Amino acid sequence: MQASGLTLWDWDVVNDRIAWTPALRALTGLEAQRFDGSRAGLLKLAHPDDRPRLSAALDRALTGPQELGIEYRIVRPDGAVRWVAEHGHVLRDAHGRALRMIGTLADVTRRRHTEDALREVRVSAAEDERRRIGHELHDTFGQHLSLMLLQLSTLRRQVEQQPAAHPHLAQIDRLYRTAHELDEALDQVELQLRPPALGELGLEAALIHTANAWTADSGIPIALHDAGLQDLRLPPLMETTVYRVVQEALANVRRHARAQRVVLNIERDDEELRVSIADDGRGFEQAVAAAAPARSRHLGLVGMRERAALVAGALEIQSEPGHGVTVTLRIPLDGPPVH
Structure with missing residues (x-):
């Protein structure tokens, strides 16, 4: 197992004890006596910005049907940051209560x-x-x-x-x-x-500029709401992705929606960045669009999904005839934004 780069671990969930092995010590750089074997101790190994995601993933695995699967960063005692992939299988009693979780940890x-x-x-x-x-x-x-x-x-x-x-x-x-x-x-x-403002002034300024120019050109008002983004910079790849997806979604609204109003929401928390573009236009039947790849290409959905995938994100489309379209981009956050 070690030859494959995988490190085994065993967590006694009932007593909250994680068995420590030499392989784990080699991966984390932490001596056994400095690890108390608890879930809290495991979370301390994780990068501070990744702890909420790791904790939430553990909770989902313990309480739900899905198994543990997550990639996050650990910080070694010497300050080195390493990416690890962790997978775990939960063993339960006859009533479905979690007893143990057995899994692997790999340096990726x-x-x-x-x-x-x-x-x-x-x-x-x-x-x-x-x-x-x-x-x-x-x-x-x-x-x-x-x-x-x-x-x-x-x-x-x-x-x-x-x-x-x-x-x-x-x-x-x-x-x-x-x-x-x-x-x-x-x-x-x-x-x-x-876009002149994206590289120079950041995502928020570029989106405001784009929204104002789009409204002036189309005559359709945009309500822009951003929470947790003000004056913060994200990695360039992430900013470019958000900008281009918003740009394509607004182009779709103008070409197809016959909308009277658009709402652009940007939210950021410890786990992800969420961007949604919602219009009150005519909408479309999602099942019909899914069955017609040419229409998806026409709407730019394929391109938007490809851009989302570049930053390990996901694109969701919600629509029905007569009730507009909502495009939601979700991007996991690996680290803190830059002021």
């Missing part, structure tokens, strides 16, 4: 760091591509549209000086309005591809 630090690095690379590459496309749009289409507007203005002045050509003024004006609308639409696309 290398794997977690590799996964984190890969996620960072994937998101960074995607954001770099968005910025490249944004610059390309600005430097090519943007310049062409600006030149077109300038030429149309010049053409209009020339036509005004020729009374015989006045019947063409209306057509020139229509072309000018169309080009101007395209220019404004291009500005919005560039803004979505390259």
